Amino acid sequence: MRAVVQDRYGSPEVLRVGEIAQPVAGGNEVLVKVKAAGVDQGTWHLMAGEPKIVRLWIGLRAPRVRVSGRDVAGVVEAVGPGVTDFEVGDEVYGTCRSGSFAEYAVGRVDKLTRKPANLSFEQAAAVPVSGGTALQGTRGIRAGERVLVLGAAGGVGSYAVQLAKAAGAHVTGVCSTPKLDLVRELGADEALDYTRDELPAAAYDFILDTGGNRSLAILRRALKPKGRLVIIGSETSGLLGGMSRTLWAGLLSLFVGQQLKGLISSERAADYVELRDLIEAGQVKPAIDRTYTLDEAAEAIHHLRDGHPRGKLVITI
Ligand SMILES: NC(=O)c1ccc[n+]([C@@H]2O[C@H](COP(=O)([O-])OP(=O)(O)OC[C@H]3O[C@@H](n4cnc5c(N)ncnc54)[C@H](OP(=O)(O)O)[C@@H]3O)[C@@H](O)[C@H]2O)c1
Numbered sequence: 001m002r003a004v005v006q007d008r009y010g011s012p013e014v015l016r017v018g019e020i021a022q023p024v025a026g027g028n029e030v031l032v033k034v035k036a037a038g039v040d041q042g043t044w045h046l047m048a049g050e051p052k053i054v055r056l057w058i059g060l061r062a063p064r065v066r067v068s069g070r071d072v073a074g075v076v077e078a079v080g081p082g083v084t085d086f087e088v089g090d091e092v093y094g095t096c097r098s099g100s101f102a103e104y105a106v107g108r109v110d111k112l113t114r115k116p117a118n119l120s121f122e123q124a125a126a127v128p129v130s131g132g133t134a135l136q137g138t139r140g141i142r143a144g145e146r147v148l149v150l151g152a153a154g155g156v157g158s159y160a161v162q163l164a165k166a167a168g169a170h171v172t173g174v175c176s177t178p179k180l181d182l183v184r185e186l187g188a189d190e191a192l193d194y195t196r197d198e199l200p201a202a203a204y205d206f207i208l209d210t211g212g213n214r215s216l217a218i219l220r221r222a223l224k225p226k227g228r229l230v231i232i233g234s235e236t237s238g239l240l241g242g243m244s245r246t247l248w249a250g251l252l253s254l255f256v257g258q259q260l261k262g263l264i265s266s267e268r269a270a271d272y273v274e275l276r277d278l279i280e281a282g283q284v285k286p287a288i289d290r291t292y293t294l295d296e297a298a299e300a301i302h303h304l305r306d307g308h309p310r311g312k313l314v315i316t317i
Contacts, residue, residue: 003102004297004315005066009049012298015068023098023106025080032092032107035121036291037100038071039300039313040129040155041235046070047301051243067099068297069315070267072107073115073124083109091115093124095267100125101297101315113269116279119286126286126312127159131275133265134159137208137230143168148204148222151211152188153179156232158287158311160208161186166283172204174212182287182310208232216249220258228259287311 001022006014025031047068049055058064073093076086086092086109094112096105115124133156141147147164151157152173164171165187172190173183174197183191192199194212199222206228207219213234223229231246246262253260278284289309292300293316300313 001103002294003067003099004069004294006047006063006068007066008062009047009055012047012301015047015298015301017295017297020067020102022104025078025083025106027081028083028109029080029097029106030076030083030086030092030109030112031078031080032072032074032096032105032112033077034072034074034100034102034105034317036073036125036317037069037102037105037315038125038127038129039069039292039304039315040071041233041304042070042129043068044301044305051237053243065097065099067102067105069100069102069105070095071125071128071130072096072100072105072112073121074105074317077104085109086112091121093121093128094269094272095128101294101317103317110269111267111272113272113276116276118280122291122314122316123286123288125314126288127275127279128267128272129265130155130312131159131284131286132267132271133232133263134163134208135271135275136265137210137232137263138163138167138206140228141167141169141206145169145205146203146224147171148174148199148207149188150174150194150207150209150214151234152183152186152191153287153310154211155312156210157208158182158186159284160210161188162284163278164206164208166278169206174199176308178308179310186287206230209234211235213245216245216252216260220256220260223258225257229261231260231262232265233262289313291316293317
């Protein structure tokens with residue numbers, strides 16, 4: 001089958017389309033004929049092997065999984081031993097273990113579920129990692145709370161704005177100038193431009209941080225005295241990337257009235273079911289900047305890193 005493969009860590013130029021063996025579904029796994037695959041910052045991190053500490057888990061010298069992509073939407077082609085919840089022909093979405101920038105991918109049954117009926121495969125592939133992270137990051141938001149989403153037009157942020165609105169919050173989204181319209185379209189009550197607007201002091205019950213790498217001091221100043229901060233991440237360099245800020249947040253939280261924490265998201269079908277319900281109810285919708293072919297995967301990653309996409313990017317197969 002055709003797949004986007006890499007033999008070493010590096011820039012998007014390490015990606016090439018090659019012919020490799022089709023993966024085989026093992027126990028509690030299904031083989032998916034991939035229709036579309038989502039692109040997110042995690043795809044870049046796995047491709048680049050950055051921050052370097054992640055290589056302890058994904059392969060010291062080269063990636064253990066040579067095919068890029070985790071988000072997948074497609075049709076079940078075969079089911080492995082022990083699978084009872086899926087049948088050949090089911091339209092599914094979720095994440096896969098074998099790499100989704102490929103004609104076929106294998107995924108575990110606890111990371112896949114039925115695709116939202118009102119989404120195309122392209123739209124569905126834009127949901128799992130970013131939507132799942134936003135869902136986990138916005139849990140606990142209550143109706144009437146004032147919520148700030150930093151990076152509101154990004155992959156995670158575009159879902160977080162909609163999820164916080166669905167929870168009944170008053171939402172302010174922070175983004176760059178060309179994306180202010182998108183953030184309002186996503187449902188934000190207010191949109192702030194990070195190139196010129198300051199964050200107001202003691203204004204928010206809840207802050208979800210997905211971009212900008214602001215200091216904890218700045219974030220705490222914008223929170224109310226009993227407010228909560230959830231750090232999802234931001235693109236920074238160094239051995240630990242943005243993880244040191246997250247570690248400090250956890251430590252500081254022990255001594256102050258505000259709750260400060262980082263989130264490491266998990267991939268799970270239960271969240272994709274919850275997202276599907278919200279999507280089918282019309283409360284959440286993916287914002288897609290553009291789609292690419294398998295041969296354009298490197299171009300997609302360049303656009304993700306440098307092109308300031310509006311919402312999500314998707315590879316179609
Ligand atoms: N902890 C976890 O488990 C987890 C899971 C998923 C993602 N992440 C991390 O979380 C971060 C966000 O992921 P993503 O997929 O949403 O990335 P993304 O699509 O690149 O979105 C990040 C957004 O942040 C915006 N931004 C840049 N500077 C900003 C600033 N000063 N103030 C406010 N917004 C700013 C960017 O806008 P412009 O492009 O207009 O500058 C962009 O829209 C990434 O670092 C990713 O690696 C962590």
